[in-house]
Amino acid sequence: RTLSLGLVGRGGGPIRISVLEGQGRVGGWVQTQRKSVAGEDAVFEQGPRTLRPSGPAGLRTLRLLGDLGLAEDVVQVGKGAPAARKRYLYVQGRLLRLPASILDTVKASASGPLKGLVGSVLREPFIPGRPRDLEDESVQDFFARRFPGADGIQLAASAMMHGIYAGDYRKLSVRSCLPSLWEAEGRSGSLVRGMLLSGSKATTEEDEARHALKIHYPQLMEMAETSAIYSLRQGLSGITDALNQVAIQSPIVTMRPSSPVTKVILDESKAKVMDADWVVSTLPGPSIASCMKGSPGNPIPYTTPYASVAVVNMAFSQRVLPLDPAFGYLVPVREGGDALGVVFDSDALPSQDGARQGGLNRLTVMMGGWKFKQIFGEKPHPDDVLKKARRVLKEQMGIVKEPMAHHVSIQCQCIPQYEVGWWDGMRQVDEWLRSSTGAQGRMAVCGAGWGGVSVNDCVQGAEKVGHALLDHLKGKTFSGASPTLPLTGLERFRK
Numbered sequence: 222r223t224l225s226l227g228l229v230g231r232g233g234g235p236i237r238i239s240v241l242e243g244q245g246r247v248g249g250w251v252q253t254q255r256k257s258v259a260g261e262d263a264v265f266e267q268g269p270r271t272l273r274p275s276g277p278a279g280l281r282t283l284r285l286l287g288d289l290g291l292a293e294d295v296v297q298v299g300k301g302a303p304a305a306r307k308r309y310l311y312v313q314g315r316l317l318r319l320p321a322s323i324l325d326t327v328k329a330s331a332s333g334p335l336k337g338l339v340g341s342v343l344r345e346p347f348i349p350g351r352p353r354d355l356e357d358e359s360v361q362d363f364f365a366r367r368f369p370g371a372d373g374i375q376l377a378a379s380a381m382m383h384g385i386y387a388g389d390y391r392k393l394s395v396r397s398c399l400p401s402l403w404e405a406e407g408r409s410g411s412l413v414r415g416m417l418l419s420g421s422k423a424t425t426e427e428d429e430a431r432h433a434l435k436i437h438y439p440q441l442m443e444m445a446e447t448s449a450i451y452s453l454r455q456g457l458s459g460i461t462d463a464l465n466q467v468a469i470q471s472p473i474v475t476m477r478p479s480s481p482v483t484k485v486i487l488d489e490s491k492a493k494v495m496d497a498d499w500v501v502s503t504l505p506g507p508s509i510a511s512c513m514k515g516s517p518g519n520p521i522p523y524t525t526p527y528a529s530v531a532v533v534n535m536a537f538s539q540r541v542l543p544l545d546p547a548f549g550y551l552v553p554v555r556e557g558g559d560a561l562g563v564v565f566d567s568d569a570l571p572s573q574d575g576a577r578q579g580g581l582n583r584l585t586v587m588m589g590g591w592k593f594k595q596i597f598g599e600k601p602h603p604d605d606v607l608k609k610a611r612r613v614l615k616e617q618m619g620i621v622k623e624p625m626a627h628h629v630s631i632q633c634q635c636i637p638q639y640e641v642g643w644w645d646g647m648r649q650v651d652e653w654l655r656s657s658t659g660a661q662g663r664m665a666v667c668g669a670g671w672g673g674v675s676v677n678d679c680v681q682g683a684e685k686v687g688h689a690l691l692d693h694l695k696g697k698t699f700s701g702a703s704p705t706l707p708l709t710g711l712e713r714f715r716k
């Protein structure tokens with residue numbers, strides 16, 4: 222829709238958008254493999270596998286799915302489904318179910334690894350708020366300050382950081398990774414009080430996104446209200462493939478696959494391969510920094526570290542899991558070992574098992590993350606990775622059966638690590654993008670490295686940059702020097 226506006230560009234000519242993609246395929250870390258297993262078409266996700274239909278970003282993604290004509294392909298996990306309510310931690314050699322209700326929490330608090338949980342939560346509002354000059358701290362330090370001595374909370378927090386960032390909660394920044402918790406404490410001096418006061422209050426942004434979705438795609442809005450997570454029947458590559466098709470058909474967009482960017486020069490007189498008025502970069506910080514090395518001006522002032530994940534998808538001919546249907550489990554830092562967690566894919570999304578449902582049993586073992594090098598070295602062989610994944614299944618769940626099919630992916634440097642100080646780093650990059658000694662207002666950024674690692678965050682970030690740019694272009698024709706971009710994509714980091 223937006224791409225067909227008759228835009229007028231610099232010098233009165235039409236606007237042209239070139240999408241440079243380094244790989245031969247589009248989608249980045251969104252990578253779905255369809256494997257034929259026992260005659261069935263099973264889905265193996267090697268990157269993100271489910272999306273959340275909540276919050277302004279979640280609602281925007283649903284709107285995008287509607288615009289792409291994918292509403293019929295959505296497969297959902299209802300809020301009450303086992304895959305939404307049953308999650309486990311692997312603690313002291315056993316799978317421990319995480320409480321899913323207040324009653325469960327009270328029971329879990331009586332004994333075992335989560336002992337004393339309720340008492341810690343009740344005491345938290347009486348603990349003074351953070352010092353005024355504390356600008357950031359690790360996720361571990363934050364929970365230790367708010368819930369001193371609460372071992373169970375540390376276990377759960379470290380496991381959650383494995384599930385989202387494949388990262389080490391002793392290094393990850395609470396301000397950057399869990400901004401709503403950091404803000405709740407900032408507002409009320411207490412995390413619990415802050416969360417209770419904000420309750421289910423929707424922001425204006427969320428209200429607007431809800432309203433837009435309800436008008437355009439009421440069935441998707443209904444789905445958002447009743448679902449915990451969702452995916453597409455064909456897997457998440459269905460989204461990036463559909464986007465690719467829209468771009469290919471657009472008269473103003475040129476898709477250029479297999480075109481890795483190796484250099485960005487902010488000096489028109491030196492343009493060699495392609496001359497552009499503006500660049501919107503979705504490259505990770507270290508890659509864009511390396512592309513701009515040697516270009517006039519200061520180098521990019523901050524780059525984010527990244528973690529690698531070994532993702533091993535497996536399909537068994539029958540159910541091998543020793544427990545009732547569930548989402549899967551996460552392994553807290555303290556347990557050590559190779560695994561970060563295991564997802565029970567067939568329980569979450571049985572419709573991705575092919576037509577003969579109830580037969581196949583798909584699951585995914587995730588290993589490495591922040592300790593990838595320590596476990597696998599520089600370049601592990603896929604057979605060794607598979608061996609390690611099978612050992613995880615044997616040791617943690619007693620599964621010794623050989624899978625009928627498997628797929629090993631080594632996702633190098635796939636998840637940005639927002640470590641303590643990242644927020645301030647983003648502020649510096651925002652300034653650099655605007656500064657005359659930096660990118661001179663000619664470049665904006667979006668993507669997981671710059672403001673949220675989920676697919677929803679990436680869609681929201683890209684939409685904001687895209688809409689701002691289009692609004693800017695609609696209002697003007699360009700005949701002189703290139704004006705600066707109306708935004709950098711990092712506005713939220715300004716003080």
Ligand SMILES: C=Cc1c2[nH]c(c1C)Cc1[nH]c(c(CCC(=O)O)c1C)Cc1[nH]c(c(C)c1CCC(=O)O)Cc1[nH]c(c(C)c1C=C)C2
Pocket residue numbers: 267268269270271272273308381383384385386387530532548549550551561562563564587588632674675676677
């Ligand atoms: C390739 C592995 C990935 C790991 N994390 C992500 C990927 C792509 C990104 C990610 N995972 C989750 C989120 C949160 C927001 C969302 O969209 O849902 C993000 C950005 C959620 C998540 N994924 C897994 C778990 C257990 C969770 C926790 C939250 C929940 O209970 O829903 C599966 C999983 N992902 C990774 C690991 C190691 C793992 C383990 C089972 C890394």
